[in-house]
Amino acid sequence: xxxxxxxxxxxxxxxxxxxxxxxxxxxxxxxxxxxxxxxxxxxxxxxxxxxxxxxxxxxxxxxxxxxxxxxxxxxxxxxxxxxxxxxxxxxxxxxxxxxxxxxxxxxxxxxxxxxxxxxxxxxxxxxxxxxxxxxxxxxxxxxxxxxxxxxxxxxxxxxxxxxxxxxxxxxxxxxxxxxxxxxxxxxxxxxxxxxxxxxxxxxxxxxxxxxxxxxxxxxxxxxxxxxxxxxxxxxxxxxxxxxxxxxxxxxxxxxxxxxxxxxxxxxxxxxxxxxxxxxxxxxxxx
Numbered sequence: 001x002x003x004x005x006x007x008x009x010x011x012x013x014x015x016x017x018x019x020x021x022x023x024x025x026x027x028x029x030x031x032x033x034x035x036x037x038x039x040x041x042x043x044x045x046x047x048x049x050x051x052x053x054x055x056x057x058x059x060x061x062x063x064x065x066x067x068x069x070x071x072x073x074x075x076x077x078x079x080x081x082x083x084x085x086x087x088x089x090x091x092x093x094x095x096x097x098x099x100x101x102x103x104x105x106x107x108x109x110x111x112x113x114x115x116x117x118x119x120x121x122x123x124x125x126x127x128x129x130x131x132x133x134x135x136x137x138x139x140x141x142x143x144x145x146x147x148x149x150x151x152x153x154x155x156x157x158x159x160x161x162x163x164x165x166x167x168x169x170x171x172x173x174x175x176x177x178x179x180x181x182x183x184x185x186x187x188x189x190x191x192x193x194x195x196x197x198x199x200x201x202x203x204x205x206x207x208x209x210x211x212x213x214x215x216x217x218x219x220x221x222x223x224x225x226x227x228x229x230x231x232x233x234x235x236x237x238x239x240x241x242x243x244x245x246x247x248x249x250x251x252x253x254x255x256x257x258x259x260x261x262x263x264x265x266x267x268x269x270x271x272x273x274x275x276x277x278x279x280x281x282x283x284x285x286x
Contacts, residue, residue, distance in 0.1 A: 009259055010252070017249070018248070021231070023206045031238060034089070034192050049220060052211045053115075053121075053211060111218065227250065230270065237286065253272045
């Protein structure tokens, strides 16, 4: 195997892992802070991709479409949290699973009514449509590098918000002791709404920037949801740092598994999860 193959596959694995981080970070935020198992997380990823497709067709620019779609995704998160999720905080996890599974069916039916069941493509913005030379005979798409850079920027922003701001202290306090935070006069319900909206916006944003690479099609969030749960389990439930490193591990494992052992590529990430849990039962950064 030559150097160019190693380089291109590693870049693909990192880009895929960083995209998985965007999805898994919202999932682990919602579970770690609100203790809600949200099976509809993948459906929100699908909604983000369809919003990018629809709005790009309307305004003719992917970047402007994303700016318009992000508030819509966050508002959808607010509506879901206040109308459905809020009733589940003191309920059993089985109730959460049943509610959010039903939400998958509702969102999928709405998608079918609004956008149909066809497969769609989203054009890459012209400014990012080229490639850069990595070696004399190897080029890599600029858009994939852009996706990686955006995901890294979001990861840094999440870290700074959660670890370096007063809002981050309140959010982490609410995850540890909801009653204590309420006793300090802080509206914990508003914090939970904010967290769920942010989680929904993050995963929808992942669908938006992935749409030009993976296309837009019905059910696209189902497989992503399974892999996102694998990332969260490997990284540790509730840990954003764990989601970051877990996503990179899964991305590299999935990419290199398809190259080295294509007949077993489908089980590579699950084998990785089993090995991690064997030595770290609560994940890498529980």
